[in-house]
Amino acid sequence: MYKVAVMGDxxxxxxxxxxxxxxxxxxxxxHASQTLKQIxxxxxxIIYITEELAAKIRPAIGEFKDMxxxxxILIPGVKGNTGDGIKGVKGSVEQAVGSDILFGSQK
Amino acid sequence: xxxxxxxxxxMELTRLKKKLVTAVKGHxxxxxxxxxxxxxxxELVREDMDLRLKVEKGIRDANSxxxxxxxxxxxxxxREALIAQKQEVYVEAAYKNVMSVDVPAFTATTRxxxxxxxxxxxxxxxxxxxxxxxxxxxxxxxxMIRLAEVEKSCQLMAQEIEKTRRRVNALEHVIIPxxxxxxxxxxxxxxxxxxxxxxxxMKVKDMVLNDAHDYTGKKKQRSEEAGA
Numbered sequence: 001m002y003k004v005a006v007m008g009d010x011x012x013x014x015x016x017x018x019x020x021x022x023x024x025x026x027x028x029x030x031h032a033s034q035t036l037k038q039i040x041x042x043x044x045x046i047i048y049i050t051e052e053l054a055a056k057i058r059p060a061i062g063e064f065k066d067m068x069x070x071x072x073i074l075i076p077g078v079k080g081n082t083g084d085g086i087k088g089v090k091g092s093v094e095q096a097v098g099s100d101i102l103f104g105s106q107k
Numbered sequence: 108x109x110x111x112x113x114x115x116x117x118m119e120l121t122r123l124k125k126k127l128v129t130a131v132k133g134h135x136x137x138x139x140x141x142x143x144x145x146x147x148x149x150e151l152v153r154e155d156m157d158l159r160l161k162v163e164k165g166i167r168d169a170n171s172x173x174x175x176x177x178x179x180x181x182x183x184x185x186r187e188a189l190i191a192q193k194q195e196v197y198v199e200a201a202y203k204n205v206m207s208v209d210v211p212a213f214t215a216t217t218r219x220x221x222x223x224x225x226x227x228x229x230x231x232x233x234x235x236x237x238x239x240x241x242x243x244x245x246x247x248x249x250x251m252i253r254l255a256e257v258e259k260s261c262q263l264m265a266q267e268i269e270k271t272r273r274r275v276n277a278l279e280h281v282i283i284p285x286x287x288x289x290x291x292x293x294x295x296x297x298x299x300x301x302x303x304x305x306x307x308x309m310k311v312k313d314m315v316l317n318d319a320h321d322y323t324g325k326k327k328q329r330s331e332e333a334g335a
Contacts, residue, residue: 001197004197014189015170015241017190017227019248020194020196021196046198046213066263068211071255075162076166088258088262092264095268096148102156
């Protein structure tokens with residue numbers, strides 16, 4: 001059994017607490033990286049991170065790229081969408097195919 | 108083009124021929140693996156994109172609902188309302204093997220079965236907007252769990268496809284041509300050696316016969332006789 005975590009600034013994520021997800025309010029990149037590493041190794045299967053915070057702690061997220069767990073997923077924050085989540089999907093296509101043949105024309 | 112020095116021996120030739128057979132077989136298998144992975148990946152990545160757009164829109168809507176809820180009540184009351192969680196979400200992670208890639212498959216379970224347990228507060232002191240906001244977030248949770256599964260699978264498969272593609276290319280454009288070239292080189296060298304041995308033997312035979320029967324001496328004699 002794995003737990004589900006949400007990381008980001010408090011305003012973006014407090015709602016998830018009500019649903020039963022563990023909420024980690026972080027804004028400082030260094031501290032957030034540490035927390036991410038800590039929770040990734042302590043029984044969290046899915047970690048949702050706001051795009052805003054994820055942009056600051058990219059190296060820490062990259063460490064878990066090859067592992068099947070945890071699944072780290074970007075979600076938009078309360079301040080809006082930076083488009084990094086979509087970029088991630090396009091990045092996968094680019095990595096696999098060589099160029100973005102599916103969503104290249106979409107914004 | 109013999110970039111690498113090969114020993115022109117029969118043993119090396121047998122080794123290279125075996126290597127070529129393995130390389131060709133491996134190339135065919137890896138190419139099949141790449142094609143199948145690519146097919147499944149493209150299917151999955153389309154679903155990933157659809158889910159992501161849906162989830163992002165859902166979260167955006169939920170966030171605006173929360174902003175509305177926050178406007179109707181004080182920050183303190185809001186924090187108080189959400190501080191004690193009633194519900195808890197767990198995911199069961201099983202691994203699915205897709206063409207040698209281990210991808211996770213999540214099934215979500217909640218600690219209590221009651222769907223109303225997402226409201227972790229009394230309704231007396233909170234605004235109705237908060238209920239709506241929490242509900243809207245709860246509605247997209249299944250999609251979010253599915254997104255986590257699909258997106259992770261896509262990432263892992265993309266890495267595997269990249270690796271496989273590199274292997275296929277290395278075999279097709281480097282290993283197989285180099286081995287073929289090596290085999291050609293050894294065959295030519297061995298043939299050349301054989302011809303040179305044969306010529307040498309013929310020459311030696313000539314010399315031996317000449318020594319034994321003195322052909323050149325007799326030939327000279329015959330030509331002198333003919334001239335006389």
